[in-house]
Amino acid sequence: MISIPRGTQDILPQDTPKWRYVEAKLNEIAAAYNYKEIRTPMFESTDLFARGVGDSTDIVQKEMYTFKDKSDRSMTLRPEGTAAVVRSYIENKMHGDANQPIKLYYTGPMFRYERKQKGRYRQFVQFGVEAIGAENPAIDAEVLHMLYHIYSSFGLKSLKLVINSIGDIDSRKEYKDALVEHFTPYIGAFCQDCQNRLHKNPMRILDCKVDKDQPSVASAPKITDYLNDYSKNYYNEVKKYLDRLGIPYMEDASLVRGLDYYTHTAFEMMSEAEGFGAITTLCGGGRYNGLLEMLDGPSETGIGFALSIERLLLALEAEGIELETDERLDLFIVTMPETMNDAVKLIADLRVQGVRADMDYLDRKMKAQMKQADRLNAKYTFVLGGNELETGTVKLKEMTSGDVTDVKLEEIALYLKERA
Missing domain, CATH: 3.30.930.10 (Bira Bifunctional Protein; Domain 2)
Structure with missing residues (x-):
């Protein structure tokens, strides 16, 4: 692997x-x-x-x-x-x-x-x-x-x-000269990196994680005295x-x-x-x-x-701060084998209208599809069967409350947006 x-x-x-x-x-x-x-x-x-x-x-x-x-x-x-x-x-x-x-x-x-x-x-x-x-x-x-x-x-x-x-730049030049003078007697006790920095950039010695506890670091001149x-x-x-x-x-x-x-x-x-x-x-x-x-x-x-x-x-x-992200699915459509063709078209149209929607692609039973809607934290779901296609109306279920509302197929996107 x-x-x-x-x-x-x-x-x-x-x-x-x-x-x-x-x-x-x-x-x-x-x-x-x-x-x-x-x-x-x-x-x-x-x-x-x-x-x-x-x-x-x-x-x-x-x-x-x-x-x-x-x-x-x-x-x-x-x-x-x-x-x-x-x-x-x-x-x-x-x-x-x-x-x-x-x-x-x-x-x-x-x-x-x-x-x-x-x-x-x-x-x-x-x-x-x-x-x-x-x-x-x-x-x-x-x-x-x-x-x-x-x-x-x-x-x-x-x-x-x-x-x-x-x-x-002028202040730093004077300060660097003071640091070189200060660290020169002690530089042999410092890491190789700091020894290399002494003349190139002695201010970096003050920022070294290896030698931060060296006494000469604590007693080094302060930049504020050279401004x-x-x-x-x-x-x-x-x-x-x-x-x-x-x-x-x-x-x-x-x-x-x-x-x-x-x-x-x-x-x-x-x-x-x-x-x-x-x-x-x-x-x-x-x-x-x-x-x-x-x-x-x-x-x-x-x-x-x-x-x-x-x-x-x-x-x-x-600090135990939770970000308020809303990643819930707007809608999960429960399908049947005989309505799969219509479901594919319907969900595509809803997505184009800005609805976050998903459906079943594994030919699961209705009960398993409802469990999938729960796992996806869908706000709403409905069953798309032959009767729903015939009448043009679905029973839209609000998953948190369990409330069911009859909604026309062509009005689903508007209904969901009004309640977003």
Whole structure:
């Protein structure tokens, strides 16, 4: 037997209604903020992610699914969404659009070769947003408000929004120099990855899962001590907007994002629900100033976030929240051998009129067909026999109450819609 690849999952019919419900709500919220959907390829040039995500990151170093195509070009299944969206923004010259900033959202599978953990898969589905073309604390606050709106709209309560500023490029350069000086005497005790990061991207040492308990990590300089005046003012304005919007947040000077392109506002949304798991992060994001130029684009800035739908569903489960999905069948038609031909035509006409309907295809007895209607959770059922065809009227049974109503065949769809 061929088994499913490790780190992936089948989303079975009993679970897909929850996925559709979540995706529909995410699309609805994005539209309320005037974000437009974008769909990018599932694979891109490897160079896009090496440059856009950062060749010193774990994603590029360890987690990407990379392959050679038939023309010997290196391609990679997308490990995240931002780089691809920015590539499309540049390639399609969206910076020339009269409506600025460009506000986009996406939903789709991403791929990372990482250790399988609760709520984390090697193929996972991300919903993300990107607002490109405005460096303004107000749009940072808009993105954070949307993030908080999303999770609270599902009824989640055990949420913690953590924010920080990692400054502009000038602030980060001074901070990186301070980190190199701080970690150099201790670096021999760190993992090989951190040793490699010391001069390439020392901020990644602060984010290392292996060495997080090293004493020198706790005593490392904080980025907030190295922010220049512009970065401090920008961060303070973001916080003022969050306060005005009534969004609760915590500041964490040690919060750094794992991708090289982040500047200024960085944030994570976490779940504090009991039983959610050791990894509490639901979502992360931040501002990226310079990413477009790294990808040969214009000097524009952006901000965005990406959330895992798998982990959103896990958080709902941890808080005991049931999604109100209505997947009930409108109608089940009980047939007889002599009426099968008419039943096939009737059910086809009803489906065209928007009725969710099914019937028996296994020549089961009437009693077995009624049990099937129960198993399918049908709202209504009726028997289509010779008498019903002759009179043009069926006895439509409401399955919950047992009430029976005479309804003409040509009026069934209207009757059901009026009672939907």
